[in-house]
Amino acid sequence: MHEMSIMQSVLDAAFEALKQSGETRITEISLTIGEQTDIQEIPLNFAFDALKQNTPARNARLRVKMFSTRSHCNDCAADFDHDRFSMLCPICGSVDIALLTGRELRIDGMEADSQPFEGADENVDIFADIIEEARAEAAHTLKDS
Amino acid sequence: MTHIDINKPILDKNDRLAQSNKELLHKKGIFTLDLMASPGAGKTTAILATIEALKDRYNIAVIEGDIASNVDALKIKAAGIPAVQINTGGICHLESDMIRSALDQLPLDNLDFIIIENVGNLVCTTEFYLGEDAKVMILSVPEGDDKPHKYPGIFQTSKAVLVSKTDTLPVFDFDMDDFNKTVGSLNPKAPIFPVSAKSGEGMSDWTEWLVAQIEAKRLS
Numbered sequence: 001m002h003e004m005s006i007m008q009s010v011l012d013a014a015f016e017a018l019k020q021s022g023e024t025r026i027t028e029i030s031l032t033i034g035e036q037t038d039i040q041e042i043p044l045n046f047a048f049d050a051l052k053q054n055t056p057a058r059n060a061r062l063r064v065k066m067f068s069t070r071s072h073c074n075d076c077a078a079d080f081d082h083d084r085f086s087m088l089c090p091i092c093g094s095v096d097i098a099l100l101t102g103r104e105l106r107i108d109g110m111e112a113d114s115q116p117f118e119g120a121d122e123n124v125d126i127f128a129d130i131i132e133e134a135r136a137e138a139a140h141t142l143k144d145s
Numbered sequence: 146m147t148h149i150d151i152n153k154p155i156l157d158k159n160d161r162l163a164q165s166n167k168e169l170l171h172k173k174g175i176f177t178l179d180l181m182a183s184p185g186a187g188k189t190t191a192i193l194a195t196i197e198a199l200k201d202r203y204n205i206a207v208i209e210g211d212i213a214s215n216v217d218a219l220k221i222k223a224a225g226i227p228a229v230q231i232n233t234g235g236i237c238h239l240e241s242d243m244i245r246s247a248l249d250q251l252p253l254d255n256l257d258f259i260i261i262e263n264v265g266n267l268v269c270t271t272e273f274y275l276g277e278d279a280k281v282m283i284l285s286v287p288e289g290d291d292k293p294h295k296y297p298g299i300f301q302t303s304k305a306v307l308v309s310k311t312d313t314l315p316v317f318d319f320d321m322d323d324f325n326k327t328v329g330s331l332n333p334k335a336p337i338f339p340v341s342a343k344s345g346e347g348m349s350d351w352t353e354w355l356v357a358q359i360e361a362k363r364l365s
Binding site: 002005006009010012013014017018021023027031036037038039084085086087088095105106107108109110111112113 | 147149155156159273298327330332333334
């Protein structure tokens with residue numbers, strides 16, 4: 001059930017973007033998922049529905065674009081579609097192939113507006129947590145460098 | 146209605162912290178392995194046998210990931226090796242922030258090699274980059290030779306594959322040729338090491354591969 005962690009990361013990024021935009025409510029979030037990531041749409045939607053409660057995304061819908069697997073052969077320069085059980089170039093048999101699509105795990109964007117959302121008061125803390133986390137992360141990065 | 150472009154990897158935050166883990170480990174010249182397998186495949190036993198083979202040559206530490214308990218960390222500490230236990234409290238995999246807090250507790254200036262024992266799971270562990278140099282997986286003979294068909298992702302993410310408990314081959318119908326063929330089609334570059342931590346059979350091929358990785362890291 002890694003979809004829960006994945007979806008929490010989606011929502012964290014969406015709330016950060018919402019905060020920067022000055023809008024108040026998220027109406028749609030768009031993702032691109034590659035088939036090789038083992039992320040499935042049904043548990044992803046389940047996690048979305050569970051985690052969006054009492055947040056500015058509570059009325060939002062999730063749009064998921066799935067990508068199949070396509071690779072480029074570094075030896076003969078062919079591009080080809082394949083499934084994950086055939087990681088060889090079908091033209092020249094080389095193992096030196098580079099994945100072009102299939103491992104995407106990307107948040108493309110979202111739609112937002114300035115309508116109030118139900119449960120707005122409960123949500124002040126969500127932003128506070130995000131800001132606090134971002135500060136802690138920045139401090140960590142500074143400590144390393 | 147406003148459209149907002151985000152265009153970021155979903156695991157951006159995890160990946161950025163993992164990258165900072167990697168830079169820290171690189172600065173210290175430490176080779177780091179993320180060891181993945183299902184519960185009961187023999188991860189801790191393989192780690193103990195690996196430590197036994199390499200402890201005179203390298204300074205090793207272990208980060209143990211489990212949902213609960215510290216039984217694994219205690220086993221590693223009993224072997225005289227620094228160990229940090231992470232309890233995920235229900236999360237089915239390790240993430241990079243958990244690794245960072247474990248690294249903060251280890252004597253990094255005196256280490257050559259860190260083994261991260263991930264939570265027992267053949268699915269979720271593959272998706273999270275922790276800052277490691279290599280992910281390696283173990284499949285035990287009793288689990289069956291069909292697992293690469295059922296859990297292709299982990300076999301594709303692994304830089305090497307260990308087949309453990311080979312001493313039990315006589316009592317299980319494990320078709321090693323078929324297994325090698327399937328893993329070869331999923332991940333043609335990964336070496337496969339059949340090992341028995343109990344009898345020691347095959348362990349030297351595995352540890353030789355590890356030594357090559359650790360040395361390459363020290364020179365880089």
